[in-house]
Amino acid sequence: MLSRQLARRVVLRVPRRWSHSPAGLTGLNSVTEEDLAHFAKILPSSSILSTLSPSATPSSELEPFNNDWMDKYHGKSTTVLKPRTTQEVSEIVRWCNQRKIGIVPQGGNTGLVGGGVPIQDELILSLANMAKVRSFDDVSGILVADAGCILQSLTDYLAPHHHIVPLDLGAKGSCQIGGNVSTNAGGLRLLRYGSLHGSVLGLEVVLPDGTVLDQLTSLRKDNTGYDLKQLFIGAEGTLGIVTGVSILAAPAPQASNNVMLALPKFENVQPLYKEVKRQLSEVLSAFEFIDRTVYDLAVKHGQGRALNPQDIEGAECFVLVETSGGNREHDEQKLNSLLESLMLAEEPLINTGVLASSPAQFSALWAIREGLTEAVSKExxxxxxxxxxxxxxxxxxxxxxxxxxxxxxxxxxxxxxxxxxxxxxxxxxxxxxxxxxxxxxxxxxxxxxxxxxxxxxxxxxxxxxHGIGVMKTHALQYSKSPTSIEWMKKIKALFDPNGIMNPGKVLP
Ligand SMILES: Cc1cc2nc3c(=O)[nH]c(=O)nc-3n(C[C@H](O)[C@H](O)[C@H](O)COP(=O)(O)OP(=O)(O)OC[C@H]3O[C@@H](n4cnc5c(N)ncnc54)[C@H](O)[C@@H]3O)c2cc1C
Structure with missing residues (x-):
């Protein structure tokens, strides 16, 4: 739960300029006591946190929801609602749409572009209380889960069924599957399993007028016109609230292995990647680059298992290679012969390599890579x-x-x-x-x-x-043409004419 701890830090020293101007939120209303009285008809009191209520929640309890993981973006929401069912989400959203109250859907609040916290005092709708697995079919591998399920808990759920979530990232202890889908998170397994646009089979979404769009199919093939769910994958909560996810879990590899390689110069990364792909072919599942400076920061902050300092003298960067396959001996043999050929080459591409020889070492090598974001934030x-x-x-x-x-x-x-x-x-x-x-x-x-x-x-x-969030709205034109932005705006206006859904995010 590392990210949660950081998220809970109180922020006092951040310059005021990071509180965004009201410009993007024109026409929206703040939550009032009357609204709270209405929410109290939908939710139990334990699902409502508000500094406005008669038994006011201390504002310190709202801080983890108002401040982002990096302590960079800060909202001023007075109210957090934690519905337990899709029906409750629908009723809240319908009311907010009528009253023109901005809503920020929030998952694990580990996003890195300020998308999950309010710009001003929008209502925060946390999915944390929607965390049940709805079904799992171990023949097809299809998992259907509430959007608030934490990624690690889904991984733990699938383990005894010999399956894995086709997605893994450093924030897995806190981020939610609904947040992953809404940011179209990539992470450490994309090389092997592809993006969520491929592995998500269906979604249940509460639209900005409160309608429930049930597209929670668990079909591998479905060519019946427009594939609406794709619009919500990566929409960062601007088109609706994802409440349920159907995803194709992958069979758990019988054997996973990894090796950390130290390289004398960056120019070797590309030829190394070619060689690793050639030799490991179907068992290659990750190839992660780490430059020397950030490796040293990870070691300084105790992330993972450091390589022997003498062996990596002069190394300019590192690469973590993972294999996942069906036969441990076969995969180990492939990795060993890769290492051998790399070390014995006339002009070696690497200085040294450390092969994990136990599950603990495997995790320790991954911990270096997964700990980089946290090491940087500590610095x-x-x-x-x-x-x-x-x-x-x-x-x-x-x-x-x-x-x-x-x-x-x-x-x-x-x-x-x-x-x-x-x-x-x-x-x-x-x-x-x-x-x-x-x-x-x-x-x-x-x-x-x-x-x-x-x-x-x-x-x-x-x-x-990571998405656009609030951080990059002004820079969208560097990657999207004016025509694309115009059509994105039309889609937003079609779904959300009142502009209540995560206002000020994604679109300029
Ligand atoms: C240590 C660390 C490592 C990371 N590594 C990676 C990585 O390797 N790859 C990667 O892609 N990202 C990475 N991230 C960032 C990544 O985007 C998030 O961790 C994750 O996908 C967001 O999930 P969340 O539940 O925390 O969403 P939040 O941060 O709560 O929200 C993110 C966005 O999604 C929206 N949202 C959340 N839930 C819903 C919902 N149910 N319906 C509609 N909208 C919703 C929010 O409004 C917001 O715009 C990392 C973050 C950290 C802190």
Missing amino acids: GKAYKYDISVPLNKFQEVVDKTREHLRSKDLLHENAVKYVVGYGHVGDGNLHLNVVAAAYTPEIEAALEPFVYELVASYRGSISAE
Whole structure:
């Protein structure tokens, strides 16, 4: 529950400029005591947290809901509702639509673009009380679950049935499947299992007028016209509230293995990826890039099992390779011969490699990769750019950003401390993190639009997997054409004419 603990931190030192202006929320109303009286007819008192109610909730209890995981975005909501059923969600939404009250759907609040917290005092609708598995069929592998199920709990649920969720990410102890779907989360298994646009089979969604759209089918094939569910995957709560998810779970691999490779220079990553794909072929399930600076931060903050310092002297970056297959001996043999051929090559692509030899070591190597986001957040305030660029540009993006900040005299202890890169090589997804002593207007002005222009110059995407949220609404045009944005706005207006659903997010 690491993310929860961080999310609970009270925020006092953040500059006021991070409270967004009311401009995006024109025409919406605040929750009143009359609204609360209505909600009390729908929900038990234990499902209502409000600083407005007669037995007012202390505002400190609302802080974890109003502040995001990074302590960067801060809302001022007076009211959090925690419905237990789709019917309750529907009744709340119908009332809010009539009263024109903005709603922010909230899952585990681990999102990294400020999408899950209010801009002002919108009502927060938390899915935390909707956390039941509805059904699982171990023949087809189809899992149907409430949107509020925590990703790790679904993983635990499926384990005895020899299946896994086709999605894994560092925030799995807190994020919810509804939040994953709503952000179209990518994560660590995308290379093997593809995106949620493929593995989600159906959704149940409460639309902005309160109507329940039941598309919770569990069919692998269904070509009956427009595939509406796709609109809600990655909509970040702007088109409706996901209340149920049907997803195709994957058979659990019989054997998983991993190896951490240290590379003398970044230029070796691309040839290494080619070689690893060639040798491991069908058992390759992850290929994750970690630059030296962020590796050192992970080690400093005790994430995972560090490699022997002597062995990695001079290493410029690291790659974590995972295999998942049906036969342990066969996979181990493949990994061993890969390592051997890499080490014995005339011009070795790697300095060294550490192969996990037990489940504990396997987890410890993954913990380095999964702990990077947290290590960065312990080091300072991170500006996070989650971008898609060609693989051979990963290091160039990091280096150019660092040089740019240096040229602005912002690269020192009191401003930007580190510029680091890590990410999912197989998906062309780089996490560029600029770690600063504090969030300041100067640093932000130096980074934006610089980073977005750089990404656009490679015809990349300004958001590979974290979404747009409130952070990147103004930058959407770097990755979407005016025609695309116009049609996105038309779709939003069609579903949500009153603009109550997660106002101020995604669209400029
Ligand atoms: C340590 C860490 C590691 C991460 N690693 C990855 C990674 O590898 N890959 C990746 O893609 N992301 C990653 N993320 C970010 C990722 O987007 C989120 O962790 C996750 O997908 C969001 O789920 P959540 O339940 O926390 O949603 P929240 O943060 O609560 O919400 C995110 C957005 O979805 C909306 N939303 C939430 N639930 C619903 C719902 N039921 N219906 C409609 N809208 C809803 C919210 O309004 C908001 O716009 C990471 C985050 C952390 C903190």
